[in-house]
Amino acid sequence: MKIIIHRGIDQIGGCITEISTERTRILIDLGQNLPNGEGHIQDDLANSESIEKLTKGIDAIFYTHYHGDHLGLFHLVPDVIPQYIGNVAKRVAMCRHHRLSLIKGREELSARELSKMERMITLEAKQIIKIGDIQVTPYFVSHSAYDAFMFLIVADGKRILHTGDFRDHGYLGKGLLKTIRFHINRHGRVDFLITEGTMLSRLNEKVKHENELKKDVSQIMKQYKNVFVLCSSTDMERLASFYAANNQMNKRPFVCDDFQKSVLDIFTETAGKESSLFDFSDSYSFRKDNDKLLHWMQDKGFCMLVRATDKFNDYISFLGSQIDISNTVLIYSMWKEYINPGSKHAVKRYLDFVEQFPKVEKIHTSGHASAECLAEVCNLVNPTTGIIPIHSEHSEEYRMLSIFEELKSKIITSTVTIENVTVEIPNRQKN
Ligand SMILES: [Zn+2]
Ligand SMILES: [Zn+2]
Known part of the structure; x- marks a missing residue:
């Protein structure tokens, strides 16, 4: 099995993760880079040619939630590739794209976005989806986008938990640890944890409920x-x-x-x-x-x-x-x-x-997991083989969290092969 972190190891947003076996390849999120202060987006992948190349041979794409830094490039994906998103998330995204379609000069782009979004297949929490020899199960998480999911992916006998963006200090956050305990850990150990680490660069930020x-x-x-x-x-x-x-x-x-x-x-x-x-x-x-x-x-x-x-x-x-x-x-x-x-x-x-x-x-509180919450999730999942922090400008600092000592040595931020799994992190040299 192979895990490719196309983007996200050293940036917040623009998330793209690929998980593949010999027979099947899926993507989790196909996000656009976040805009700069003037509203401009610099993104080498934000064109049909690049996305056709990146998604060639991909069997399905799963979106954790509707924020642009996870969903933003969906309209560039060829129609033959099925794309999955939460049921309510799809409705909210449709609503947003209907509004954007009213902006002059955007007609063609909006028509494309709406037709691609319309075709998306909807997900329900805990529904098991089989794509070739990969099995994907979404679990609800609380985030600043509603109807957000983390995904449990089972492939080649390995279990991978991809958290997407999440937090535990929202009204809907109290089920987080229970979900991990009763739905994820109960059926066996997770081998790889792919987790967001947004707050690693914002450790002084107060996170209130x-x-x-x-x-x-x-x-x-x-x-x-x-x-x-x-x-x-x-x-x-x-x-x-x-x-x-x-x-x-x-x-x-x-x-x-x-x-x-x-x-x-x-x-x-x-x-x-x-x-x-x-x-x-x-x-x-x-x-x-x-x-x-x-x-x-x-x-x-x-x-x-x-x-x-x-x-x-x-x-x-x-x-x-x-x-x-x-x-x-x-x-x-x-x-x-x-x-x-x-x-x-x-x-x-x-x-x-x-x-x-x-x-x-x-008056604000973050949509992302606090340092304590990240550590709690990491210790509870306690993955056997690897922790891959994404959605972070400081992925290496994941080891500064109060996680079990033995987990610190499992943090992966550059290309490595371990237990028959290759974790590929392009643009980064092997350790
Ligand atoms: Zn995000
Ligand atoms: Zn988000």
């Missing part, structure tokens, strides 16, 4: 009548925190735009059936000519989900003339570095957007 974040949001909402929120429009658990905090306020409307409303509706129809925390039924789509909603917002105040786009700049300047600005705040709920002007990760679009608000509060 989503519940704590909700309490902090409530405090801010009590101080301000008008609350704008800049957060990811597809992070269901974060949206739930804002929705729940707003529900505690005196009948303030929870406002968003059409696109966000469609995403919230998907969550209400799916996760909302399992837990009322994800039932966003009481949310309202803003339009400048909706006087009734506008009067309600003026009267009671509001919580409004916004994005850093021209449309929202227009909404905000429209609302600005009709509400008390001194009683207004923007809660910025994304990674702090995006609006740190001195950071290499600073995003101009966000910086400009945030600047128009006199008061800004930063």
